[in-house]
Amino acid sequence: MATTTPARGAYTPPPGGTGAASNGRGTWRSRLWRFDDKASPYAYIAPFFLIFGAFGLYPLLYTGWIALHRVEMTSLDQSQWVGWDNFAKILQDSEFWTAVTNTFVIGVISTVPQLLVALGLAHLLNYKLRASTFWRTVILTPYATSVATAALVFALVFRADGGILNWVLHFFGAGNTDWGNGEWTSKIAISVIIIWRWTGYNALIYLAAMQAVPTDLYEAASIDGASRWQQFRKVTIPSLRPTILFTIVISTIGSMQLFGEPLLLQGGTLGSIGGSEHQYETLSIYLFNYGWKLGHLGPAAAVAWAMLVLLLLIALINWIVGRFMRKSAA
């Protein structure tokens, strides 16, 4: 960076020099030059912050304001102060707590298997393979599939009567399962959609991290007589720890956003209330139902803030666990 200084300095004339006319022009040019140099980086990053400010940060704060008001879908320009009523309303609603539990449960049973399988898959892809790009592309195809398409196909697969999964399972002696209406089976169905869409993507992220592990670590381990499994556990996993943490964070935030899968699993009116018994209603569905189906935007905004609080809680737990893990490792 130091090398820029002489180039720029060349345009800076001495402050009190003679020959005012030509010097004046020099100062002007130099000022323009300096301004260009100083302002350009800010100009280049400004679009991001402007867009984020207008459509991200401002609405986020505005949500807090709406959460304290009564705003109806039918008259968006009118609002009435109600204080904490909206929060009281949702916190006393058992459906809200069902949605919190469901979001959490689906988050766990979709994230844990997904990341474990992705880890194993990345390990396999890290071998020297024939047509390695082909395999990588194949496991990534679900990523190219939209949540709507994935949810609709799996809705057919998990159908109670005439679903392809029940047909396959009957060969193993299983009776007809009503996947969508069961307390657990519906959550499993939704998790399967999530796992299907994201495992390949996470596997590629792990693979990239695995390829960055220096070879000497493995050499040292094998000199010490470590088996392949021991190498995987003692060398690969610790080296991947930051990446694993990263994918856990991303998946946690992702599960907070679960919307298309539950909305379309059974479709129709059942989708927008998360099943006949709300058995797979997530927080996003609850927010959508309150704000867009029932038309009460105040409580919907309160749900959004509740989600923010939950995210911060999860981040805190994550941080504490991470600290604890680092301490126990050291």
Add this chain to the structure above:
Amino acid sequence: MTTTSPTTTAPDLAPAPLPTAPGKGRGRFKMGAGQQLRGGPFTYVALVVVGLGSIFPLYWTLVAASHDQQRVLDTPPPLLPGGRLWSNLQAAWDQAHLGKAIVNSVIVAGCITVATLFFCTLAGYAFAKMRFRGRGVLMTAVIATLTIPPQLSVVPLFMMMSDIGWGGKLESVIFPTLVGAFGVFFMRQYLIEALPYELIEAAKVDGASNFRIVWSVVLPVARPAMMVLGMLTFVQAWNDFFWPFLALNQENPTIQVALGQLSASYTPDQSIVMAGALISTLPLLLVFVIFGKQIVGGIMAGAVKG
């Protein structure tokens, strides 16, 4: 610069994954690759199983879209494509305004992709190669925005959009996504490695203004990464569901919104829904078949953080 041949761009992306060690990046990458052992038969069996699992739902979309509903829900279900594909596609096209929806999706995803490429390259360049006060803090702020789910701001966003007259219009789904944190980060990582300071210095000595440098030095160097980012952005914009579903209505949907509404109708014909799903997925699958290698490389390059 070879712009048309995508295969030549792949090696250029290799150094990007290791942003924190600019000098050592290439070497370490190779070392990691040297560690690879040959995969045994078990590896291939496992990959075939996972591969079939990845492909089957898409294949079954095609199967279901090519029979009538009765046959699709029969036991045993059909496992081979039938002969009704064309009529189902036509029915889906007519029922859900899919023609308009596709045009809308192309407009939305196209605008978002072009804007993302331009703005993210500019910002990525500034964060990678320019010195300015607050650079570190601002970069952290950019990354931090990744952790905010869109759910937190949709209620006021909806009100704002109807307030400024964008309610139900494509602008309401285009503008909030014009530039993304991932893209900024991605371009920064790439340019840190790929753009030598000497090039910028040389242009400065020649008296080039900062924007001139961006135009004739940064953009050509950034092109391979821009191509990958463009594809990733397009895929994401095309598939986006939550906000478009809330913001747009039946008369003016994107393809994903139309698909959601097709299935939300009271007695949806499953094979027509599947035909719609097929229409919405085919363009992306095509992109994947052609540029799969670049997309895989891009995801892996964007993945590793310092």
